[in-house]
Amino acid sequence: MNATDRPAYGHSGVVGGLLMACHPGPAAAVTVLVTVLAAAAGHDGRGCLLIAAAVLAGQLSVGWCNDAVDAARDRAAGRSAKPVVSGAVGTTAVWGAATVALVLAVPLSLACGPLAGSVHLVGVGAAWAYDLGVKATALSWLPYAIGFAALPAFVTLSLPGSPWPAWWVVVSGALVGVGAHLGNVLPDIGSDLAVGVRGWPQRLGPARVRLLLPVPLVAASVVLALAGPPPGTGGSGAVGSGAVGPVAVAVAVVTAVTGALLGRRRPEVPFIAAIAVAAIDVAMVVWRGAAIT
Numbered sequence: 001m002n003a004t005d006r007p008a009y010g011h012s013g014v015v016g017g018l019l020m021a022c023h024p025g026p027a028a029a030v031t032v033l034v035t036v037l038a039a040a041a042g043h044d045g046r047g048c049l050l051i052a053a054a055v056l057a058g059q060l061s062v063g064w065c066n067d068a069v070d071a072a073r074d075r076a077a078g079r080s081a082k083p084v085v086s087g088a089v090g091t092t093a094v095w096g097a098a099t100v101a102l103v104l105a106v107p108l109s110l111a112c113g114p115l116a117g118s119v120h121l122v123g124v125g126a127a128w129a130y131d132l133g134v135k136a137t138a139l140s141w142l143p144y145a146i147g148f149a150a151l152p153a154f155v156t157l158s159l160p161g162s163p164w165p166a167w168w169v170v171v172s173g174a175l176v177g178v179g180a181h182l183g184n185v186l187p188d189i190g191s192d193l194a195v196g197v198r199g200w201p202q203r204l205g206p207a208r209v210r211l212l213l214p215v216p217l218v219a220a221s222v223v224l225a226l227a228g229p230p231p232g233t234g235g236s237g238a239v240g241s242g243a244v245g246p247v248a249v250a251v252a253v254v255t256a257v258t259g260a261l262l263g264r265r266r267p268e269v270p271f272i273a274a275i276a277v278a279a280i281d282v283a284m285v286v287w288r289g290a291a292i293t
Contacts, residue, residue, distance in 0.1 A: 017089025018097050021082070023063035026184075029275045030151070031056045033282050038155045040286040041293075050112055051158060055151070057105035058124040064098035065131045077191035102128075109154075116157035123150030140185075140199030141178050148177030156293045163293035168227035169285070175220035176278045182213045183259070183274040187267030210263050213270050214256035217277040221252035224281050248284040252277045 035052040043051065067074075071084045071091045083089045105124055110117035123146055130143035149170045156165040185192070185201040186209050192202050201209045225245030259273020285292060 014089050014093060017083035017086075018064070018093065021064055021067040021084065021089060021094050022060045022097070023066065026271075026275070027056065027059035027063055029278075030059055033278055034151050034155065036286065037152060037282050037292070038158070040282075041155050042159060043155070047112075047158060050108065051155065054105060054108035054112060054117070054120060055154075057101050057108050058120065058127075061098050061101035061105055062124065062127040062131065064094050064101060065128055068094040068098055069131050073192075073195045073197065076195050077188075079188075079191070112154070112158040113162055115162050116154050119150050119157055120154040123147040123154070126150075135199050136197045138200050138203065140201070141181050144177035144181035145174040146177075148180065149174040152292060159293070165292050168223050169292045171227075172220040172223045172281060175216040175223065176274065176281065179213060179215075179217035179220070179256070179277065180271065180274040182209050182216070183263075183271035186210070186213070186263055186270050206267075210260045210270070213260045213263070213274075214253070217256040217274055218249070218253050221249045221277065221281055221284070224284055225249050244284060244287055248280055252280050255280065 031052055034055045035048050038048045038051045067082060067084055068091055071082075071094075074082045074085045079085055084091055084094060102124070106117075106121065109120040109124075112120070126143040126146040130140065130147075134140055134143055150173075152165045152169045152173050156163050182201050185199065186206060189202050189206045189209065192199070204212065225248060255273050255276050259270040259276075262269040262273075
């Protein structure tokens with residue numbers, strides 16, 4: 001173990017450092033939203049717990065991989081809030097945690113069914129590909145789109161009979177993923193460019209990213225509101241029937257645009273807005289009771 005790998009704060013500090021290095025907010029948010037979607041899709045308690053465990057393991061692995069890969073860049077950019085940069089935890093420990101979480105994600109995912117598990121692992125693999133280098137290319141949006149689109153597919157394919165999800169749910173997930181990517185990268189565009197990371201948002205620049213960010217988020221809500229099954233075909237009707245669809249879209253518009261505007265002074269807000277729009281979309285599906293298969 002070299003100096004950069006030696007934790008500065010003892011064992012309790014290592015645990016706290018690992019907790020912060022996993023990106024706990026996004027990991028928890030994604031896990032909770034997917035679990036709610038699973039319950040709405042008809043999974044029983046055991047199924048929901050298994051899906052939650054698989055998604056959480058995957059998200060933890062991605063978060064730890066991200067901080068481990070970016071350790072040198074984060075030091076160069078002076079991101080002292082990062083646990084590896086502050087010395088709370090070493091790079092080796094973070095890599096170890098990422099590996100363990102990834103190994104656990106495999107059996108947990110496949111326990112939901114071979115096809116469902118494979119789809120989820122494709123999404124996790126796309127996120128790892130982002131961390132390992134795609135983030136610095138013009139295709140940096142693609143792993144986010146794949147990863148978020150895979151989540152509703154994982155939920156439905158885990159049901160008896162392994163039904164594929166409705167296309168509109170997958171498209172909406174991919175659009176939310178693109179918006180989440182823009183919001184997640186926005187605060188770090190300047191420092192990313194300084195250390196040579198030139199992904200899609202970095203090439204656009206912060207001003208264009210703020211303008212573009214609401215577009216995929218609102219589009220995701222519009223797709224959910226308009227592209228569901230026609231009224232009377234099952235459940236309580238189409239996602240877009242009645243007042244719920246228009247109201248949800250209006251709330252999503254306000255949330256996404258407000259997040260983008262506040263991003264001028266608070267760069268972290270647009271990513272929070274992206275997660276909020278994802279929650280609105282999940283709530284829209286749950287409230288209307290429309291099947292997502």
